[in-house]
Amino acid sequence: MQVTNTIEKTRELVNNWKKEGKTIGLVPTMGYLHEGHASLIRRCREENDIVVVSDFVNPTQFGPNEDLEAYPRDFDRDSALCESIGADLIFCPSPVEMYHDPHAFVSIDTLSDTLCGKTRPIHFKGVCTVVSKLFNIVKPDRAYFGQKDAQQLAIIRKMVLDLNFDIQIVGCPIVREEDGLAKSSRNTYLSCEERKAALCLSKAVKKGQELIRNGITASEVLEPMCEIINSEPLARIDYVSMVDALSMQPVDSVNADVLVAMAVYIGKTRLIDNFSYEV
Amino acid sequence: MQVTNTIEKTRELVNNWKKEGKTIGLVPTMGYLHEGHASLIRRCREENDIVVVSDFVNPTQFGPNEDLEAYPRDFDRDSALCESIGADLIFCPSPVEMYHDPHAFVSIDTLSDTLCGKTRPIHFKGVCTVVSKLFNIVKPDRAYFGQKDAQQLAIIRKMVLDLNFDIQIVGCPIVREEDGLAKSSRNTYLSCEERKAALCLSKAVKKGQELIRNGITASEVLEPMCEIINSEPLARIDYVSMVDALSMQPVDSVNADVLVAMAVYIGKTRLIDNFSYEV
Structure with a gap:
């Protein structure tokens, strides 16, 4: 090499x-x-x-x-x-x-x-x-x-x-730790406590994946995801959004391929996670 | 082909x-x-x-x-x-x-x-x-x-x-008509009278080339060029400028390679011409 x-x-x-x-x-x-x-x-x-x-x-x-x-x-x-x-x-x-x-x-x-x-x-x-x-x-x-x-x-x-x-x-595809946290160079910033709190991102992703289906509204998917994140005291949401998979513009419901993406501060560390859904 | x-x-x-x-x-x-x-x-x-x-x-x-x-x-x-x-x-x-x-x-x-x-x-x-x-x-x-x-x-x-x-x-290099006008697809817009008036650009270029030398101020070069163009009733100056050959930023005098460039409206037609000078 x-x-x-x-x-x-x-x-x-x-x-x-x-x-x-x-x-x-x-x-x-x-x-x-x-x-x-x-x-x-x-x-x-x-x-x-x-x-x-x-x-x-x-x-x-x-x-x-x-x-x-x-x-x-x-x-x-x-x-x-x-x-x-x-x-x-x-x-x-x-x-x-x-x-x-x-x-x-x-x-x-x-x-x-x-x-x-x-x-x-x-x-x-x-x-x-x-x-x-x-x-x-x-x-x-x-x-x-x-x-x-x-x-x-x-x-x-x-x-x-x-x-x-x-x-x-x-x-x-996203590669995850055994407990679900998406691999990221920035995970190294997390304290032991924050590392546990960071699981709220992948838990929210999992929740969203369970809920999503053709025709569902964005809020029906995003609100339960936000609830999971908001129940974690160390987490602060930057955004949790559903957007069109090509244009990256917000959509109200699932009528075409979408991306559901989030950025969440865990303490001072900003982490991201997401999943895609094809109709 | x-x-x-x-x-x-x-x-x-x-x-x-x-x-x-x-x-x-x-x-x-x-x-x-x-x-x-x-x-x-x-x-x-x-x-x-x-x-x-x-x-x-x-x-x-x-x-x-x-x-x-x-x-x-x-x-x-x-x-x-x-x-x-x-x-x-x-x-x-x-x-x-x-x-x-x-x-x-x-x-x-x-x-x-x-x-x-x-x-x-x-x-x-x-x-x-x-x-x-x-x-x-x-x-x-x-x-x-x-x-x-x-x-x-x-x-x-x-x-x-x-x-x-x-x-x-x-x-x-710029290719010119026999009388000096720089070749341009836009020359086709010119009426017969405007075609004659358009010669003020290349005349101004020639004047600038005669005057320019190391250390000369921009206005010593540009003013006589503008005079030539302004003496032509059909011409209206968009700009006549001296700029650094690399940064395209105006310079006050010739201390590095420069571009002396102009855009002039002849009637409704906007024409450009220029010359470069290396110190």
Whole structure:
């Protein structure tokens, strides 16, 4: 497995692989890899000749009061995990390698106005820009994203369609701890007590999955979910919403494919979870 | 020479050429090709195995009161010209092929705030988005742009740098009529009288080129240029400005590479011209 820190060196490797006719899969990550990432890398390994993992905590997707500085990092552990799964390359650039005097950007309207985009107004502009950059650097045939960041996945799919990236976007299921908590690098922020309280998210998801059916109203699904979360003293709801699976706009009832998504603060830690439903 | 109207068919041709290891050059145009475009296509022909010309009047770069409907079109003449120069493909999509329910976009700050961007606030967002789309569809090794749209060229260069497109941007000199008027598809709008009046742009450019030298102030260059234009009754200045060649921000004097650019209405027709100066 190779490790690159520069765009130039990465491009050189990529262009050689391309010349040899090899297919390339990309797993974009912010590092501190967990089983969720591992499942993406494994899927990527199965489907491509070359597996590239990018490991970059992208500063432009963090707001001024968010956890950029605190975001956990452990490159040696990430590297060992990637190697064990058989990745060919980790691309691990510095912020200054990725951004010097940046002016051009990629963004998306409407889909980024709801859910996490409401609380994190610059987040998806940062995501779209860095993912576009990674696409242009790594030139993958396929790129792998987790369903846990469901709005991100919907936005990337729409961006790829609108900007005509010739890349297949593969969405992969949420990976959970044994007790149900969705795997997240941010789970490391939780105290022992908070870790228990955080179960209210996956319990609410389970409740919503039990209730949802064609034609049901949003409030009939969301209210019992909110009750579960609100009964947990350490939890504070940011949002619990039902949106159209493509447009990310709120819906009143289940008449087309929907996403039911939530963001909940457990103490100071903001966690997300969701489920999708196809009519 | 082939003609394609769909993204899918274009992609298929492009991906086959790529597999054969051929280099691809792209000349993005809005059609109604003149000698300026021809010079780009010839240069592209010299430097690449495959020459692709895109012929698309991009609606998203026109403001609501601009000349989208009136913009001249003549595909048969364009096609004959491209064939005569030895182009391999004209990509000529419909607006609906390029845009269905578009939400993602590419834009650039700062560089797009001055000069034409001031008068045409959505113009460069439209340009950046359509050029990004064309880059992703045609996957060129090199793309050719005229120096006449100098701000566009500077913005595309910066976009390519910021978003890491692996594409060499080639800027080509302004092509002029015998009497000096810069070639433009919009020259066709000019009446006989306006055509004569339009010479004030190239005369002002010539005056500016005579005056400019290291250390000279902007007003020492721009005022005599404005005098020439203002002495023409049919002309109305939109802007005549000196800006830094990279940042497109106004400068007070010539201490680094600069662009001296103008937009002038001749009757209802808005024409542009410019020159660059390297210290």
